[in-house]
Amino acid sequence: MPDPPSTPPGRRPGLQTVGLGHWRHDLPASLVVFLVAVPLSLGIALASGAPVTAGLIAAAVGGIVAGLLGGSVVQVSGPAAGLTVVVAQLIDQYGWATMCLITALAGLVQIGLGVSRVARGALAVSPAVVHGMLAGIGISIVLAQLHVVLGESPQASPVENLLTLPASVMAAHADADFIGALTIILLLAWPRLPKMMSAVPAALPAIVVATVVAAVLGLDHLARPEVPDNILDDLGLPGLPSGDIPGIALGVLTIALVASLESLLSAVAVDKMHNGPRTDVDRELMGQGAANIASGLAGGLPVTGVIVRSSTNVKAGARTRTSAVLHGLWIVVFVVFFGGLVEQIPLPALAALLVVVGVRLLDLGNIRELHRHRDLPAYVATVLGVLLTDLLEGVLIGLGVTLLLAMYRLTHTHVEVSQRGDRWHVRVAGSLTFLSAPKLTSALREVPVGADVDLELDIDFLDHTAFDCLHNWQTTHERLGGTIRLEERRRPWYSSRESASPVLRKGSEAAEQQLTDPAWFAPWPGPDGSDEPNIVVESNGHGPGDGDGDGDGDGDGEVSAEARLHRGITEYQRLTAPLVEPYLADLAEHGQRPTHLFIACADSRVVPNLITASGPGDLFTLRNIGNLVPPHSDSAHPDDSSVAAAIEYAVEVLSVQAITVCGHSGCGAMAALLMDDRRSIPPATGRWLDHGDVRLEEETIRPDGAGTGGDAGLSPADRLARSNVVQQLEHLLTHPSVRRAVDEGRVRVTGMFFDIGSAQVHLLDPTTGRFAPPTEVSAARWQGPLHDLTPARS
Incomplete structure (x- = not known):
C-alpha cells in the first residue's frame, strides 16, 4: 500500500478510523501496547481480588470490542486501576459470579447513557473531584500492595492497611522485599536507559527480570498467581444475585458512572495528543458499554478507556483503531498458548508494579494546578472521602465540597x-x-x-x-x-x-x-461616533471640570485634543498602570530585551503591539512615512541616518533575532508615489519618498494584479505597498550589520502586510513571493534567512 501523505515537520499525520493502509504503523504499535497491557492487567486483577485471568479477559475484550465499536480512533480499553477499590469491595460483598453480572449490567447502563446522548455532561464534573478520586484510589492501591511487596496479606480497608503497615515492615520477609524492590527500581530506571532499550515499556522487562531472578535464586516459596490448568475454564456466565438487591443496583450504578467518567476523560486527554478525528463521546460510551457486557459475560473485570495504554498507543505510532483491536488479539493468543507463564510471576513483583501505578495516580502537576485555581479543598475532601468511606461516597463528598466552594465564591x-x-x-x-x-x-x-x-x-x-x-x-x-x-x-x-x-x-x-470595548485598543472617541468614551457614564450628566459635559473647561460642548489625551492618560493611570506595572518594573530593572526590530509606517491606524499581540519590551519599533529603509549607500545622508542608526543599534547592541518590515493598506505614501504630478507633496516628504520610488513594470500595478503574487482585487496603491515591502527588505540587506547577521543565522527577516479594513495580517512567503494569511505560511519557512527576495517581484 502507498505511504500516507506527508505532514508538516513536528506534527503527527492525521489519524483514520479505518486503516489497512496503516498496517506498518498499527502492527508494531499493537505489540507495544500488548506488552504494557499484560502485566498491568494481571496486577489489577490481583489488586481487585479477582481471578488473575479476569484481567486478561477484560484486556482482550476491551481491545477488540471497544476498539471496534467505540468513538475514539486510538483509545485502548481494558481493566483500569481506577476501579480496583470498588471492584474489590463488591467481590468481597457479593462474590465473583455476582460481580460479573454487575459488570454486564453496568454495560447496559452505559449503552443507555450513550443512546440518550448525555456523555458530554460527564465532562462537567469538577477536575478536582476526578483527580481526587484517582488519587484516593492510588493511595488505596499503594497501601494495600505494600503489604504484598513485604510478603504479607493486605487488609480490608485503606485505614487498616495504614495501621498494620508498621507490623508488616517489622516482619521483614527479605526475599519478597528484594523482589519487590528490584521491580520498583527497574520500573523507575528503565525509561532513563538508551532509546533502543527504553522503547520497550518498562512494565514488561521489570516483571520478566524479577521472575527470572526469583527462579535463578530458587525463591519458589514466594506466592504466585493461581491459574487453572485450562485458562478457558474461567470463562463462564455470571451468577444470579441473591439478597441485597439495592446494594447490587448501587454497585451497577457506581461501576457504570466511574467507568464512563474515566473512559471519557481518557478519550479527551488522548485527543490532545494527535491531529486526527476527535472522539465521538456518545459512541465511545456505547462502545465501552458493549465491552463491559461482553467482559462480564465472559468472566472478566470491568472495562474502561485507559490513559496509560492509550498514550502508549499514540506514542508508538498508531494510526487507526486497528492497533487497539490487534492488541486484544495478541492477548487472546497469550491466554490460550502461554497462560502457564503467569504462574511463574512472583506476587511481590506484580504488587510492586501496582505500587508504582498507584503513586503515579497522585499527579503533583494536577495538585499544583488545582491549588492555583483554589480547588484544592475539593480535591482533599474527595481523597479523604475515598480513603475513609468508599469510592462513591468519596466522590459525592467531593461534589458537595465543590458546590460549597461555588457558594462561598458567590458570597x-x-x-x-x-x-x-x-x-x-x-x-x-x-x-x-x-x-x-x-x-x-x-x-x-x-x-x-x-x-x-x-x-x-x-x-x-x-x-x-x-x-x-x-x-x-x-x-x-x-x-x-x-x-x-x-x-x-x-x-x-x-x-x-x-x-x-x-x-x-x-x-x-x-x-x-x-x-x-477594552479601553486599551478602542480609539478615544466611542465606537458610536460620540466624543464621550463609551465605557464611562457620569451619573449626574456632566463631565469633570465644567458644566457642559465635555470636560475640557471651555463650556462649548466640544472635546479638544488636549482633553482627549488627558482623559486617556487618566484612564491609563487608573486602570492600566496597575496591571502593567510588574512588567515595566522588571524591564526598568533589567533593561530592554526585545527580540524583534519592527519597521512600520507612521500611519496612526497601524498599531504594532496590537497586530502582533505583543507587550512592553517585545518590539524595538522603527516608524516612518511609508515604512522605508534607505539603502546603506545612501544612509550617510543626514535625513536618513536615524533609520540606519536604529537598525545598527537593534542588531549590534540589542541582538534582535528578527526584523520585520510591515506595510499596510491605504498607505498615503504609496498613493503619493503613484502621482504623476508630485509638486503638491512637501519637499522634505518628497525627498524621503525617493527611497520607495520603485521602478515598477507596468504590469505590477495593472488592475488584474499580475506580477504581485496574485493580488487581484487590490488597488494599485495597495499592490505597490506590498511590492514596497519587498523592496525595503532588499534595502535592509544592504546594511552590513544586517547582512552579516543574516549570513550567520543570527537574524531572520520577513515581510508583513496589514489590511486595515479587514483587520487581517498577511505574511510574505519567500518560497512563492506571495503574501498569505499566517495559517498558510509555515513559520519554519518565512522566518528563514532571505538572501534573494527578487522572485517576489518577478
Missing part, C-alpha cells in the same frame, strides 16, 4: 473601597448576587456622604437583589450631593437595567453583543 465577591486624591474609588469584581448583597452594602457605607465616586464594575453577572442594592445606594448618594462615575469593564449589566433595557442573561447572545 465573597471582591469589593474594594479606597480614596484616590479628592475622589473615592469603589471596585466590585466577580458575580453580584443576593448572597453578596450584605458585603456590598457594608462596603458602600464606607463612602462619605457627598463624595465624588468612581464606581468600577468588573462583574460577570448581576441579579435583581444586587442591582437594587447598587441602585438604591446610587440614588441616595446623588440625592445627598455626591456624584458617581460608573465604568463597567465587561458587560453593561447595571447600565442596561438602569435604562430599562431588556435584562441580560449571563452568557446570552445579547450580553455578548453588548460587551464593553
